[in-house]
Amino acid sequence: MRLWKYVTLAHGAGGKETSDIIRSLIRGRVPREYWSVEGGTGLDELDDSALIPLGGDRYMAVTIDTYTVKPLRFPGGDLGRLAASGTINDLLMAGARPLAALDGVVVEEGFPMDDLAGILESYISTLTGEGVALIGGDFKVMPKGQLDGVVIASAGIGLVEGKPIRDSEIRPGDKVIVTGYLGDHGAAILAAQRTLGVEFDVKSDVKPLTGLMLPLLERYRHAIHGAGDPTRGGLAMTLNEWAEKTGTVILLEEYRVPVREQVREYAEMLGVDPLSLASEGVAVLAVDGGLAEEVLSFIKSLGYEEAAIVATVHEAKDPRYAGRVVAESVTGGYRIVEPPSGEIVPRIC
Amino acid sequence: MRLWKYVTLAHGAGGKETSDIIRSLIRGRVPREYWSVEGGTGLDELDDSALIPLGGDRYMAVTIDTYTVKPLRFPGGDLGRLAASGTINDLLMAGARPLAALDGVVVEEGFPMDDLAGILESYISTLTGEGVALIGGDFKVMPKGQLDGVVIASAGIGLVEGKPIRDSEIRPGDKVIVTGYLGDHGAAILAAQRTLGVEFDVKSDVKPLTGLMLPLLERYRHAIHGAGDPTRGGLAMTLNEWAEKTGTVILLEEYRVPVREQVREYAEMLGVDPLSLASEGVAVLAVDGGLAEEVLSFIKSLGYEEAAIVATVHEAKDPRYAGRVVAESVTGGYRIVEPPSGEIVPRIC
Numbered sequence: 001m002r003l004w005k006y007v008t009l010a011h012g013a014g015g016k017e018t019s020d021i022i023r024s025l026i027r028g029r030v031p032r033e034y035w036s037v038e039g040g041t042g043l044d045e046l047d048d049s050a051l052i053p054l055g056g057d058r059y060m061a062v063t064i065d066t067y068t069v070k071p072l073r074f075p076g077g078d079l080g081r082l083a084a085s086g087t088i089n090d091l092l093m094a095g096a097r098p099l100a101a102l103d104g105v106v107v108e109e110g111f112p113m114d115d116l117a118g119i120l121e122s123y124i125s126t127l128t129g130e131g132v133a134l135i136g137g138d139f140k141v142m143p144k145g146q147l148d149g150v151v152i153a154s155a156g157i158g159l160v161e162g163k164p165i166r167d168s169e170i171r172p173g174d175k176v177i178v179t180g181y182l183g184d185h186g187a188a189i190l191a192a193q194r195t196l197g198v199e200f201d202v203k204s205d206v207k208p209l210t211g212l213m214l215p216l217l218e219r220y221r222h223a224i225h226g227a228g229d230p231t232r233g234g235l236a237m238t239l240n241e242w243a244e245k246t247g248t249v250i251l252l253e254e255y256r257v258p259v260r261e262q263v264r265e266y267a268e269m270l271g272v273d274p275l276s277l278a279s280e281g282v283a284v285l286a287v288d289g290g291l292a293e294e295v296l297s298f299i300k301s302l303g304y305e306e307a308a309i310v311a312t313v314h315e316a317k318d319p320r321y322a323g324r325v326v327a328e329s330v331t332g333g334y335r336i337v338e339p340p341s342g343e344i345v346p347r348i349c
Numbered sequence: 350m351r352l353w354k355y356v357t358l359a360h361g362a363g364g365k366e367t368s369d370i371i372r373s374l375i376r377g378r379v380p381r382e383y384w385s386v387e388g389g390t391g392l393d394e395l396d397d398s399a400l401i402p403l404g405g406d407r408y409m410a411v412t413i414d415t416y417t418v419k420p421l422r423f424p425g426g427d428l429g430r431l432a433a434s435g436t437i438n439d440l441l442m443a444g445a446r447p448l449a450a451l452d453g454v455v456v457e458e459g460f461p462m463d464d465l466a467g468i469l470e471s472y473i474s475t476l477t478g479e480g481v482a483l484i485g486g487d488f489k490v491m492p493k494g495q496l497d498g499v500v501i502a503s504a505g506i507g508l509v510e511g512k513p514i515r516d517s518e519i520r521p522g523d524k525v526i527v528t529g530y531l532g533d534h535g536a537a538i539l540a541a542q543r544t545l546g547v548e549f550d551v552k553s554d555v556k557p558l559t560g561l562m563l564p565l566l567e568r569y570r571h572a573i574h575g576a577g578d579p580t581r582g583g584l585a586m587t588l589n590e591w592a593e594k595t596g597t598v599i600l601l602e603e604y605r606v607p608v609r610e611q612v613r614e615y616a617e618m619l620g621v622d623p624l625s626l627a628s629e630g631v632a633v634l635a636v637d638g639g640l641a642e643e644v645l646s647f648i649k650s651l652g653y654e655e656a657a658i659v660a661t662v663h664e665a666k667d668p669r670y671a672g673r674v675v676a677e678s679v680t681g682g683y684r685i686v687e688p689p690s691g692e693i694v695p696r697i698c
Binding site: 004005006007008009010011012013018021022025026029030031034035036037040041042043046049050052054060062063064065066068070099100102103104105106107108109110111112113114116117120121124125127128132133134135136137138139140141142143145146147148151153155157346347 | 353354355356357358359360361362367370371374375378379380383384385386389390391392395398399401403409411412413414415417419448449451452453454455456457458459460461462463465466469470473474476477481482483484485486487488489490491492494495496497500502504506695696
């Protein structure tokens with residue numbers, strides 16, 4: 001898979017090209033026995049967190065992400081809140097209780113100390129507000145002009161007690177629930193990066209999902225077969241990854257997907273599919289079909305009023321559709337939802 | 350401690366200013382109960398790795414660092430080997446067996462794909478060569494001109510079975526062993542960054558210390574009271590951190606410190622103290638005084654011929670010297686070895 005001579009923005013956009021580059025440039029170079037710790041998961045699953053077995057029915061979940069969002073402060077949040085929320089949510093999506101984080105901060109020489117303090121304050125208070133400790137880190141400075149602003153790497157450690165969530169366990173009959181409006185983060189960053197002369201006041205949805213996921217796991221851990229947060233690449237990417245991983249067909253009832261009218265219009269104006277827009281405070285859950293309505297009610301009772309069942313997982317009877325996502329419109333038409341491709345929004349997260 | 354309005358290169362140099370900024374800007378904002386996971390260590394110790402208790406005498410060691418070295422390929426190694434070695438060594442310094450790593454790669458748009466592949470190949474082969482799995486990661490791209498080249502964040506997970514190494518356990522009577530020539534990495538990067546018209550062919554010492562530390566831990570775990578790798582800030586910083594943390598005085602016999610003649614001359618020419626120059630393949634160990642000679646022989650038998658006992662930990666009888674490092678010259682004179690301060694070498698690691 002040697003298709004490019006130079007790295008492009010698309011390689012970092014979280015869509016098809018990112019997936020390709022992780023598979024070819026990274027996973028393809030790691031001997032298979034080193035894709036995970038024995039008895040755990042890692043590059044084999046490529047889920048939001050890797051799992052390390054601790055014996056019995058306990059696992060340590062671990063995750064890392066780098067955060068490069070621009071602007072550093074945006075409607076609804078900032079780099080610090082984004083990094084902390086992203087770390088926490090990646091752990092939750094594995095069925096883990098987040099325990100601790102570690103941060104690697106890289107800053108450009110000359111960056112105002114007060115602004116940096118604000119970002120770090122935001123990172124720390126988001127973590128500790130959810131009971132997550134900050135147990136280590138690193139601090140580097142790059143000469144002026146060699147880095148635009150600040151980048152934060154954030155790693156998270158969580159504890160899984162009971163069944164971990166591994167997206168490969170998604171199966172035909174599962175229903176897919178999304179827990180809130182999709183695309184708010186992506187649209188808010190797009191609007192902050194480009195001035196189009198239209199009014200747009202949607203804020204990023206960036207937030208930790210601890211208050212949603214911990215009660216949900218306590219009650220319905222066994223009913224949740226898959227979980228992901230639709231960040232870069234949006235719902236379109238999450239569902240495509242699931243379908244591909246399990247060889248199923250995911251039938252998306254597109255008209256059921258909760259998207260704010262303003263986000264929908266804005267995306268249309270820019271020629272972007274709202275299904276590809278990033279969310280930073282939404283979970284996508286593949287839930288046992290028989291329990292989906294009950295789980296949905298429980299999610300709504302936790303204050304996630306816009307939560308909705310949006311898709312169903314099917315066995316691929318026609319092999320041409322195995323691993324694909326098919327969207328059904330309100331008028332009954334069908335279209336393939338491709339994994340997002342190309343440059344969507346640079347420095348979205 | 351609000352001393353600066355803007356971030357300076359010194360804040361990232363790994364010396365006094367880095368220590369100050371981590372304490373004021375980060376640790377100072379984290380409520381004390383969130384400095385570690387209960388029963389473990391973290392921002393309280395600020396060691397190379399944090400510890401999470403797993404029950405019994407087992408701990409998970411976790412670490413993160415970002416790597417920004419320039420040039421990306423340098424005599425003796427490259428960014429990938431540096432990141433993998435640094436991650437492995439930080440785990441070993443806690444008395445852990447390295448199990449797994451996760452990487453966050455941030456690349457500039459337009460970066461040549463072959464060069465990136467080489468760096469990742471080097472990262473991966475260094476990990477797997479030491480039996481360490483790569484279980485997860487992230488890939489981001491920043492627009493051209495917003496990042497100079499590539500930055501890698503690397504997190505590591507290790508397992509401690511038995512007594513972990515916590516530098517706060519260093520005590521009077523301990524001897525300090527360094528396991529090889531100091532400053533080779535710092536000097537090699539300095540030479541690669543600046544052309545001074547002198548011949549300089551010392552290579553970076555960057556390497557994982559698994560082959561040294563695992564046998565050493567198996568045999569002498571209880572004799573090792575402290576361990577650190579003298580990267581940014583060099584031996585001067587490691588010893589100052591230890592003295593400060595334990596309120597002891599560390600008496601350094603400077604003439605016993607193994608430094609290559611070429612490195613010493615080069616450092617002198619640049620007005621840099623070789624004690625402040627980074628190493629990337631050396632361990633500094635605080636060892637029970639009664640066993641130090643035996644441990645030293647064992648280290649040499651593993652092929653680390655230049656290893657030497659260079660310092661002794663003393664009780665601070667005079668409180669003015671508590672927490673200080675004092676160097677004794679071959680002629681019997683004394684000087685205080687201050688923690689390194691100011692910009693030493695930008696993007697050294």
